[in-house]
Amino acid sequence: MAFPLPRGVTASEIAFLAEMETVTIVPRQRLEGLELLGGPVEPLVPPRRASLPLWLALLLKRQRRANIMPPAWLHPEPLSLILEVESGHQDYKNAFSPPPPLPGQPSVLDRGQEPTARPQYTPDGNRYYAAPPFLPQNTAQPVNSSRDPPSLPFHWVEVGNMLLDAASDDLVDPDQIRRLLKDLREVRMAKLRSGVEVLDAAATGGGGVALTGVGSMELGEERGFVTGVVDGLRKIGSSKEQARREQMAEQRANGGYDGTQDDDEEEDYMEF
Amino acid sequence: MSYYDIDSILTDAQKLPCTFELEVPGLGILEGNPGEDIKAGTRIDLPLWLGEMLSIGARLGTSRLVTLDMPEALSERVMNALKADPRTIDLRALAPHFYNLSERILELFEEEEMVEVLGDTFKKRAAEIADHAHNSRGAVGDGVDFLRGLDETERQLFRAAHDRAKDMRIWSGEAKRK
Numbered sequence: 458m459a460f461p462l463p464r465g466v467t468a469s470e471i472a473f474l475a476e477m478e479t480v481t482i483v484p485r486q487r488l489e490g491l492e493l494l495g496g497p498v499e500p501l502v503p504p505r506r507a508s509l510p511l512w513l514a515l516l517l518k519r520q521r522r523a524n525i526m527p528p529a530w531l532h533p534e535p536l537s538l539i540l541e542v543e544s545g546h547q548d549y550k551n552a553f554s555p556p557p558p559l560p561g562q563p564s565v566l567d568r569g570q571e572p573t574a575r576p577q578y579t580p581d582g583n584r585y586y587a588a589p590p591f592l593p594q595n596t597a598q599p600v601n602s603s604r605d606p607p608s609l610p611f612h613w614v615e616v617g618n619m620l621l622d623a624a625s626d627d628l629v630d631p632d633q634i635r636r637l638l639k640d641l642r643e644v645r646m647a648k649l650r651s652g653v654e655v656l657d658a659a660a661t662g663g664g665g666v667a668l669t670g671v672g673s674m675e676l677g678e679e680r681g682f683v684t685g686v687v688d689g690l691r692k693i694g695s696s697k698e699q700a701r702r703e704q705m706a707e708q709r710a711n712g713g714y715d716g717t718q719d720d721d722e723e724e725d726y727m728e729f
Numbered sequence: 730m731s732y733y734d735i736d737s738i739l740t741d742a743q744k745l746p747c748t749f750e751l752e753v754p755g756l757g758i759l760e761g762n763p764g765e766d767i768k769a770g771t772r773i774d775l776p777l778w779l780g781e782m783l784s785i786g787a788r789l790g791t792s793r794l795v796t797l798d799m800p801e802a803l804s805e806r807v808m809n810a811l812k813a814d815p816r817t818i819d820l821r822a823l824a825p826h827f828y829n830l831s832e833r834i835l836e837l838f839e840e841e842e843m844v845e846v847l848g849d850t851f852k853k854r855a856a857e858i859a860d861h862a863h864n865s866r867g868a869v870g871d872g873v874d875f876l877r878g879l880d881e882t883e884r885q886l887f888r889a890a891h892d893r894a895k896d897m898r899i900w901s902g903e904a905k906r907k
Contacts (some may be wrong), residue, residue: 466895467896468893468897468900469897472900496855528839618901622902635795646863649858650859650863652857658871674897677893678893678894678896678897679890679893680893681889681890681892681893682855682859682862682886682889682890685885685886685887685889685890686851686852686855689828689851689855689882689886690848690851690852692828692829692832693828693831693832693844693847693848693851694834694844694848695832695835695836696832696835696836696839696844697835697841697844699836700839
């Protein structure tokens with residue numbers, strides 16, 4: 458209670474985490490390779506593109522030493538397509554547009570295919586599967602094939618906002634992008650909030666709300682509210698849940714369900 | 730519910746109508762005349778924690794001291810009003826800790842229907858709260874009457890949603906830090 462910060466992750470903390478995303482830049486000056494904690498940075502040679510963490514790219518951009526190539530999804534066309542899917546498509550009335558496919562995951566177009574994820578190995582020989590933020594989802598050309606429909610990466614709000622702030626002159630039609638991002642956010646937040654209607658099913662067990670494709674900033678923003686609603690519903694329903702548990706325990710004690718059980722239960726109830 | 734939870738303590742202090750089943754000597758202090766006896770059949774409003782303790786004797790096999798009644802905040806009349814339109818009810822006027830109280834009451838009484846009604850109310854009002862919380866004008870504007878009628882649980886919900894939305898707006902530069 459006395460702790461001054463709100464519970465959960467704040468917006469600026471989420472943005473800080475998003476600065477680890479890799480983006481593509483076109484350097485304007487030479488820079489020797491850097492050995493950073495997060496891994497080495499390749500030497501920058503002016504006309505050649507390079508991939509850097511977002512924070513370093515923003516730093517170089519502010520010093521006018523590089524231009525940032527906008528991520529593949531941060532263009533007006535893919536964004537308006539996603540917005541169309543989110544707001545108009547029948548299948549996505551209550552769902553979010555699918556996230557970018559993981560490596561090895563079959564694309565949305567050929568459903569039913571087996572995923573073929575190839576594991577990677579750490580220097581110590583431990584096996585792992587790469588996941589965001591270690592996937593180049595914000596580079597100018599994503600590694601996965603271009604026939605995939607455009608999709609919003611996990612950190613889309615943060616990356617989009619920061620690039621609009623610091624590198625709007627590198628983007629194609631920044632005003633329209635800003636408008637599209639705002640519209641997308643509003644559509645998706647409305648969906649997230651309308652999820653409270655089905656949350657009680659999630660609270661009493663059995664139900665659930667699909668959050669596939671929700672970005673980290675959106676999660677951070679709605680976390681306090683959604684968990685509060687679930688908790689409230691759980692408390693209201695706890696007496697019912699308790700009764701259900703007792704009934705189940707009773708059934709188990711009586712040796713499973715059989716035809717005569719209904720009568721027994723009725724008698725017990727009358728006694729009670 | 731933690732031991733030090735102030736809301737839980739305040740919920741315990743909410744009054745519940747009780748009827749004494751037995752004559753209790755010397756307990757007239759509860760009724761406001763110390764030194765007297767309490768007659769059987771007297772109706773007194775007792776705090777939740779006390780009423781719960783006194784009525785619990787029935788479960789232990791001894792004859793019970795008091796019987797509990799539904800508090801006014803959860804009466805049939807209120808339930809019907811909530812069924813009709815949850816959004817216009819001033820829950821705060823009924824009980825400042827309406828949901829916490831009803832949670833405790835539902836532990837004592839078996840009321841299947843009340844669980845349904847309250848769950849539905851909570852959901853509908855939560856959706857309304859979310860709308861108000863994301864309104865950049867905050868708690869001023871058209872929603873003042875509704876927001877004044879929120880109970881304590883709902884206020885915390887509103888605060889969580891509102892603070893987050895504000896935090897987000899400040900970060901993205903739409904609003905100024907105050």
